[in-house]
Amino acid sequence: MSKKTFNIVTLPGDGIGPDIVGEAVKVMKRIGEIYGYEFNIIEKRMGGIAIDVDGTSLPQDTIDAALASDAVLLGAVGGPKWDHLTNGDRPEKGLLGIRGALKLYANLRPAVLYPQLKHTSPLKEEIIGDGLDILVVRELTGGMYFGEKANSPAYDTTKPDTWASDLEKYSVFEVERILRKGFEAARKRNKKLCCVHKANVLESSRLWRSVFERVKLEYTDVETSELYVDNAAMQLVRNPRQFDVIVTSNIFGDILTDEASQVAGSIGMLASASLGDGTLGLYEPIHGSAPDIAGKNLANPLATILSVPMLFRYSLGLDKEAKAIEDAVNEVLNAGYRTGDIFNKEKDDPSKKVGTKEMGALVVAALK
Numbered sequence: 001m002s003k004k005t006f007n008i009v010t011l012p013g014d015g016i017g018p019d020i021v022g023e024a025v026k027v028m029k030r031i032g033e034i035y036g037y038e039f040n041i042i043e044k045r046m047g048g049i050a051i052d053v054d055g056t057s058l059p060q061d062t063i064d065a066a067l068a069s070d071a072v073l074l075g076a077v078g079g080p081k082w083d084h085l086t087n088g089d090r091p092e093k094g095l096l097g098i099r100g101a102l103k104l105y106a107n108l109r110p111a112v113l114y115p116q117l118k119h120t121s122p123l124k125e126e127i128i129g130d131g132l133d134i135l136v137v138r139e140l141t142g143g144m145y146f147g148e149k150a151n152s153p154a155y156d157t158t159k160p161d162t163w164a165s166d167l168e169k170y171s172v173f174e175v176e177r178i179l180r181k182g183f184e185a186a187r188k189r190n191k192k193l194c195c196v197h198k199a200n201v202l203e204s205s206r207l208w209r210s211v212f213e214r215v216k217l218e219y220t221d222v223e224t225s226e227l228y229v230d231n232a233a234m235q236l237v238r239n240p241r242q243f244d245v246i247v248t249s250n251i252f253g254d255i256l257t258d259e260a261s262q263v264a265g266s267i268g269m270l271a272s273a274s275l276g277d278g279t280l281g282l283y284e285p286i287h288g289s290a291p292d293i294a295g296k297n298l299a300n301p302l303a304t305i306l307s308v309p310m311l312f313r314y315s316l317g318l319d320k321e322a323k324a325i326e327d328a329v330n331e332v333l334n335a336g337y338r339t340g341d342i343f344n345k346e347k348d349d350p351s352k353k354v355g356t357k358e359m360g361a362l363v364v365a366a367l368k
């Protein structure tokens with residue numbers, strides 16, 4: 001009998017990207033051995049590495065391969081090396097481009113605090129309680145990220161009347177589909193959804209609010225609330241446990257997910273999924289490329305490894321295999337193993353402080 005084959009495009013990208021994607025691939029391959037699947041790994045370039053090799057942050061060949069694949073696993077892009085390019089390209093442009101090209105409008109970012117890592121949250125224990133589990137559903141292909149960009153005809157930043165603008169524009173269609181993703185996600189969790197906007201000031205947010213008020217009538221089983229984004233930012237540190245699912249725009253989601261990731265302790269633990277209407281999705285750790293520690297066996301591969309269960313569930317329908325990876329990660333954490341970013345000098349055993357490769361190997365060994 002031939003094994004079922006899944007085509008997975010990997011985009012290791014820049015900095016620590018190749019280090020962490022390498023470990024996640026080992027985890028996938030081991031799952032293939034245990035459960036009888038073939039994971040056909042197709043590595044492509046995106047980001048700074050693609051600028052260097054192909055002359056563009058997002059080669060067409062990468063888009064084509066991603067579109068033809070079952071799922072895409074991304075490491076991280078960017079670094080100081082590409083911060084001052086004069087041709088308008090940037091590693092981040094590749095990331096935005098692939099989100100757009102694959103029509104991945106829904107970004108799911110769980111902020112989970114593992115009980116074993118409680119001490120990594122900067123918040124007081126009485127606020128954190130027995131952990132945190134928030135899901136931010138961020139709109140990903142609209143708003144000012146993709147809205148019309150403009151500059152004054154004479155662009156000279158030494159002149160006070162020079163201007164630049166990014167348009168925050170949302171259609172009912174765009175808002176409604178992401179709100180529905182939020183409601184669907186809430187239904188599978190604790191049935192609470194908070195819509196974050198700035199409707200006291202922004203016209204685009206008033207549209208979000210009005211669509212939310214209409215759509216929520218169809219989800220009477222979900223308890224709803226709304227917060228202005230500034231208040232939401234405050235509530236996330238004041239009382240994060242009030243949240244189950246948060247749904248919001250591209251820019252607000254970008255900011256709130258960085259905040260939520262800190263509240264949830266190490267950013268080195270958090271995975272994310274970017275989805276569209278079909279099963280194709282792009283999965284990535286939410287942290288950046290950390291160029292200073294690239295190739296030094298110091299990065300925490302767990303966020304990328306934990307992106308694989310999301311990939312399995314949303315794109316491949318492999319639920320029990322997804323759970324097997326999460327169980328293995330839990331087992332390794334329970335056994336006390338820590339990479340530097342989640343290592344606590346007072347509480348953890350120095351002999352169990354491990355590097356990227358060791359952490360990957362421990363998870364592989366713990367897979368059942």
Ligand code: IPM
Nearest residue numbers: 078092093095096254257286
């Ligand atoms: C993120 C990142 C990206 C974003 C950058 C790298 C373009 O911050 O995924 O949150 O702003 O969306």
Ligand code: MG
Nearest residue numbers: 254255257258
């Ligand atoms: Mg961000």
